[in-house]
Amino acid sequence: MPRIRQPIVSILGHVDHGKCVHPDTLVYVPELGPVRIEDLYEMEKPPREVFSLGPGGLERVPIRAYWRLEHDGYLWEIRPDGWYPVRVTPEHPFLTPRGWVRADSLRVGDRIALALGFEHARLEAPKGEVEASQEEAITLAARGLALRLEGGVLVPEGRGSGIRFLRVREARRVRYRGPVYDLTTGNGNFVANSIIVHNTTLLDRIRGTRVAEREAGGITQHIGATEIPLWAIEEIAKGLVKPGAFRIPGLLFIDTPGHRAFTTLRARGGALADLAVLVVDVREGIMPQTDESLHILRAFKTPFVVAANKIDLLPGWRKIEDVPFRRALEEQDPMFRRALEERILNLVEALYHRGFSAERYDRITDFTRNVAIVPVSAKHGVGIPDLLLLLVGLAQRFLEKRLMVEEGPAEGTVLEVKRERGLGTTLDTIIYSGVLRKGDTIVVGAREGIIVTRVRAILRPKPLDEIRDPRHPFRQEREVSAAVGVKIVAANTEGAVPGSPVKAVWREEDLERVKLIVKEELKPKVKTEAQGIVIKADALGSLEALAYELGLSGWPIKRAEIGEATKRDVVEAATNENPFYRILVAFNVPVSEEVREAAASQGVELVEARVIYDIVDRLHEVRAKIRERLERELLRSVRLPAKILLLPEHVFRYSKPAIVGVRVLDGILTVGAELMRPDGKVVGRIRSMRIEDRSVREARAGQELAIAIDGPTVGRQIKPGDVLYVRVPEGDLRRLEESPLFREEFSDLVREIRDILRKLR
Numbered sequence: 001m002p003r004i005r006q007p008i009v010s011i012l013g014h015v016d017h018g019k020c021v022h023p024d025t026l027v028y029v030p031e032l033g034p035v036r037i038e039d040l041y042e043m044e045k046p047p048r049e050v051f052s053l054g055p056g057g058l059e060r061v062p063i064r065a066y067w068r069l070e071h072d073g074y075l076w077e078i079r080p081d082g083w084y085p086v087r088v089t090p091e092h093p094f095l096t097p098r099g100w101v102r103a104d105s106l107r108v109g110d111r112i113a114l115a116l117g118f119e120h121a122r123l124e125a126p127k128g129e130v131e132a133s134q135e136e137a138i139t140l141a142a143r144g145l146a147l148r149l150e151g152g153v154l155v156p157e158g159r160g161s162g163i164r165f166l167r168v169r170e171a172r173r174v175r176y177r178g179p180v181y182d183l184t185t186g187n188g189n190f191v192a193n194s195i196i197v198h199n200t201t202l203l204d205r206i207r208g209t210r211v212a213e214r215e216a217g218g219i220t221q222h223i224g225a226t227e228i229p230l231w232a233i234e235e236i237a238k239g240l241v242k243p244g245a246f247r248i249p250g251l252l253f254i255d256t257p258g259h260r261a262f263t264t265l266r267a268r269g270g271a272l273a274d275l276a277v278l279v280v281d282v283r284e285g286i287m288p289q290t291d292e293s294l295h296i297l298r299a300f301k302t303p304f305v306v307a308a309n310k311i312d313l314l315p316g317w318r319k320i321e322d323v324p325f326r327r328a329l330e331e332q333d334p335m336f337r338r339a340l341e342e343r344i345l346n347l348v349e350a351l352y353h354r355g356f357s358a359e360r361y362d363r364i365t366d367f368t369r370n371v372a373i374v375p376v377s378a379k380h381g382v383g384i385p386d387l388l389l390l391l392v393g394l395a396q397r398f399l400e401k402r403l404m405v406e407e408g409p410a411e412g413t414v415l416e417v418k419r420e421r422g423l424g425t426t427l428d429t430i431i432y433s434g435v436l437r438k439g440d441t442i443v444v445g446a447r448e449g450i451i452v453t454r455v456r457a458i459l460r461p462k463p464l465d466e467i468r469d470p471r472h473p474f475r476q477e478r479e480v481s482a483a484v485g486v487k488i489v490a491a492n493t494e495g496a497v498p499g500s501p502v503k504a505v506w507r508e509e510d511l512e513r514v515k516l517i518v519k520e521e522l523k524p525k526v527k528t529e530a531q532g533i534v535i536k537a538d539a540l541g542s543l544e545a546l547a548y549e550l551g552l553s554g555w556p557i558k559r560a561e562i563g564e565a566t567k568r569d570v571v572e573a574a575t576n577e578n579p580f581y582r583i584l585v586a587f588n589v590p591v592s593e594e595v596r597e598a599a600a601s602q603g604v605e606l607v608e609a610r611v612i613y614d615i616v617d618r619l620h621e622v623r624a625k626i627r628e629r630l631e632r633e634l635l636r637s638v639r640l641p642a643k644i645l646l647l648p649e650h651v652f653r654y655s656k657p658a659i660v661g662v663r664v665l666d667g668i669l670t671v672g673a674e675l676m677r678p679d680g681k682v683v684g685r686i687r688s689m690r691i692e693d694r695s696v697r698e699a700r701a702g703q704e705l706a707i708a709i710d711g712p713t714v715g716r717q718i719k720p721g722d723v724l725y726v727r728v729p730e731g732d733l734r735r736l737e738e739s740p741l742f743r744e745e746f747s748d749l750v751r752e753i754r755d756i757l758r759k760l761r
Helices: 037-041 133-143 204-208 230-236 260-264 289-301 325-330 333-353 383-398 508-522 540-552 568-575 592-603 612-639 730-738 747-759
Strands: 008-013 026-029 033-036 049-054 057-080 085-087 095-097 099-102 111-113 145-148 153-158 162-185 191-193 195-198 224-229 250-255 275-281 304-309 358-360 372-373 411-420 422-432 435-437 441-446 449-462 475-476 479-483 484-490 501-505 535-539 557-562 583-587 605-609 644-654 656-671 674-676 681-693 698-700 704-710 723-726
Touching: 008 289, 026 037, 033 037, 037 057, 037 153, 049 111, 049 162, 049 191, 057 111, 085 195, 099 583, 111 230, 224 484, 230 250, 230 383, 250 383, 250 484, 275 289, 275 383, 289 540, 289 612, 304 333, 304 383, 333 358, 333 372, 372 383, 422 501, 435 449, 435 501, 441 484, 441 508, 449 479, 449 508, 475 540, 479 484, 535 540, 535 568, 540 557, 540 583, 540 612, 557 568, 568 592, 568 605, 568 698, 583 612, 592 605, 605 612, 612 730, 644 747, 656 681, 656 723, 656 747, 681 698, 723 747, 730 747
Parallel strands: 008 250, 008 275, 275 304, 304 372, 358 372, 535 557, 535 583, 583 605
Antiparallel strands: 026 033, 026 049, 026 191, 049 057, 057 085, 057 162, 095 099, 095 111, 095 195, 111 162, 111 195, 145 153, 153 162, 191 195, 224 250, 411 422, 411 501, 422 484, 435 479, 441 449, 441 501, 449 475, 449 484, 644 656, 644 723, 656 698, 656 704, 674 681, 674 723, 681 704
């Protein structure tokens, strides 16, 4: 019998679970002092508190969760004057005199906050060893004395700990592949290598509104899955909605660093998410990563709402906790109201220019025509009830048909493939249709075809919690119904691919049919052409989202596959006749030194990135680089065509040589070129060219310059107002017509010159 499942909601935009630090980073723990964050994560009973910056200075705050993510890309190394560096992921913010600033936005000369009282730590110690003075320093820091601002430096009112700002001496990008770590703390920041860094997430606040203190636990996956039951939503939104108003059983959130949760997950060829929340910093507005999110949402035709976050950082904010937006707005002064209204209008305008009609959610009458903007403070829980109710209401009103599911064999999508201590390889999976039972046969997509295996265990996180590390409790289930995030324990799943389908088989006679369906779904839905670039990505959804974006930018694709880049990919890219397509794109996949060497030796440009808009930008740079190289080669080997006008009243010398002012009408004019009239008669050769007071070797369409011509006399062979052409040999004309560089640019001019030469035969 059909029933309504809970909608799957993806969080995009400023998702902060990607804010992580290098394993060697020292964090400051009461009673223990500075400890490597990796060592904290590995402890059997990890500490529950860490030093952090609070309203009264440096204070102890609870650690609500430990995070470990696998990172393959770049970290930013920030080196302050006279202090030790800290390496973090690009989006990790640092405290500066002007507020929190992302690592990749810091520049030399910026100032970042150092926690006084921790500066005696001997950071080079491998396992957190410290000098004797450290115990005294931590004791002083723990007092959390009030701070005041003096000359741009925060200092304590009395003795004890404070903050000073150090100048950034170097901010550089470093390649890194391996684990990175993070803490979810009570107030969103902590002390790392004595430097203040920040982290808070919207989803953590949603969970935290029901769970005051989360058990510290290791969360190792990139993609999180969190169930928010309807009873929890009704309690969070108490007073805004009557119990029993909704039939939707709740919300299943998926979130991840960047956009990987969205782009890797597919269901029946589309995005797995039924709805999305686009998180935007209300002060910054639309950023490059927001633009990428909007492209993804448009590509998958996914309805979304905008969470305009960090309203608590606008001027005039009066602190209030865990209330609906309208209630918070009533408590604010006019300065805050004006600032918020201005930011919302800016956001509405920015979305309009990107093709979306948007408005603040409480002013919308037709949600089918407008994107709803919900002002929120993830830090203080303001607007969270509004956001949750809006998602549930939109799902029930507009997506009910999509959410109806039958109680048949389960269908799902692999989030992550991980090796877990005591369990072996496991599949973190979203089940979006049907029922999965312990003992079911499942067919899973893999790099080398498909995997057929049997479910040994189904591990489900508690409501309002994440898919957790196996050291912490799961609920073992005999069966689960969609939609749900679970960890599947099954044999021989090492080759499974994130983003690939998972399908249960209840009857033996259905197995072959399901295997064929999974094989078909594993094929990327990407249009390929005989000539084009080669793209590799980490998952099916990533590949399709990248292909969509490349298509918008006019890049044809020759081959698109999941998996790491190989020498075979290099050969495939090298066989393109068009040199502009001799490119191999590696999106979120490793590239070995062997592949790099092969690309260099075969003239293939290698483009690597973890963010789609970075790839598009890099491709434009590569196109310009290839064009410049081809142009240099052509300049050395062929006579380039040009068409010029002799400017009236710009005759500087009449003969031996004639010196005249000209305008380049088309093409590229070069020293040494033979000039001919439209009747084909050669009138002379260019000896030299000058633009203002400097000699040049070439000039392009639109430029005006003086040229010296050997051969003609002005008034006889040439006259002011004449149009002249460069005489190009037949072989060079043919090469220009075949060249991808100039085929379009010079096509009309080459045709004119060929017609002139044809008349002379």
